[in-house]
Amino acid sequence: MKLLEDLLRIPSPSGNTYEIISFIEDYLKELKIESKRNRKGGLIATLKGRDSLHHRMLTAHVDTLGAMVKEIKGDGRLKLDLIGGFKFNSIEGEYCTIETSSGFKYSGTILMHQTSVHVYKDADKKERNQENMEIRIDEKVHSAEDVRALGIEVGDFVSFDPRVEMTPSGFIKSRHLDDKASVAILLQLLKRIQTENITLPYTTHILISNNEEIGYGGNSNITPETVEFLAVDMGAMGDGQSTDEYTVSICTKDASGPYHYELRKRLVKLAQENGIQYKLDIYPFYGSDASAALRAGHDIIHGLIGPGIDSSHAFERTHQQALEQTAQLLYYYVQSEMIL
Known part of the structure; x- marks a missing residue:
């Protein structure tokens, strides 16, 4: 174990x-x-x-399973391209790590662009797909230039937090x-x-x-x-x-x-x-x-x-x-x- x-x-x-x-x-x-x-x-x-x-x-x-950076958006968020056979809805809200080609690692969260219910009235109706899902990086970035200054680029690997837990009853929960x-x-x-x-x-x-x-x-x-x-x-x-x-x-x-x-x-x-x-x-x-x-x-x-x-x-x-x-x-x- x-x-x-x-x-x-x-x-x-x-x-x-x-x-x-x-x-x-x-x-x-x-x-x-x-x-x-x-x-x-x-x-x-x-x-x-x-x-x-x-x-x-x-x-x-x-x-x-995992992902790659597909696009660096103008607002400093990242679009994803999936690695392996899974659906976007299965990673919504997941913490993730972006690893640059030089080895630096940055944390982030995978979210719908239209997540805030206080702003997007139809947030629940939007499709979970490549167009709408994105990574919010845990760094002070406001533009694509800010993101690239961190060393992040298209093709960088994205891994998902496994959230490993082993229960007293013998179950193992994890990605x-x-x-x-x-x-x-x-x-x-x-x-x-x-x-x-x-x-x-x-x-x-x-x-x-x-x-x-x-x-x-x-x-x-x-x-x-x-x-x-x-x-x-x-x-x-x-x-x-x-x-x-x-x-x-x-x-x-x-x-x-x-x-x-x-x-x-x-x-x-x-x-x-x-x-x-x-x-x-x-x-x-x-x-x-x-x-x-x-x-x-x-x-x-x-x-x-x-x-x-x-x-x-x-x-x-x-x-x-x-x-x-x-x-x-x-x-x-x-x-x-x-x-x-």
């Missing part, structure tokens, strides 16, 4: 993930696990297994649980494997990808020997969904199509044999690093699991129990026999 909180508090919108990748790199060094960066900026750790002719890859993505919850789970899995001195049956790669929210995080650096590719992401909740905040969700199909049937059945069997609470589900508007890998042409068996998370791409919440169930399934999966 502490590791998850640390990850959540490090800003990492897609395209600006250097700081959090460095944090994970240091974490792995302490475990004496070698890792390397790919050219996209993601991180790959490899555990040698008894069988080096057949590989597994597990991936979770550390990049999050960006998609997919930092699963990153924490994979890092903890690596620690457990090292601590228990486990030799895995197959050489296993852990990819911490950094472009999943924009569609191509896990589509490269897959060795030719890789047979199984398991994305560890989030289970989507809502009307018609069986996923909840207390179990591991095993995805049967998403917007990219069905996941590998035999792998799905084996994940279910592992859960049943080891008393792991799980749900099967379809995510209608969803894609993963595993589906990106297939689209890139890799000949792999692909799967997708993750803790159930409520209100995805907005005000997310899960429970410690979902993290535990996901961690347990992964623990038994990486030690299981492969589909060959």
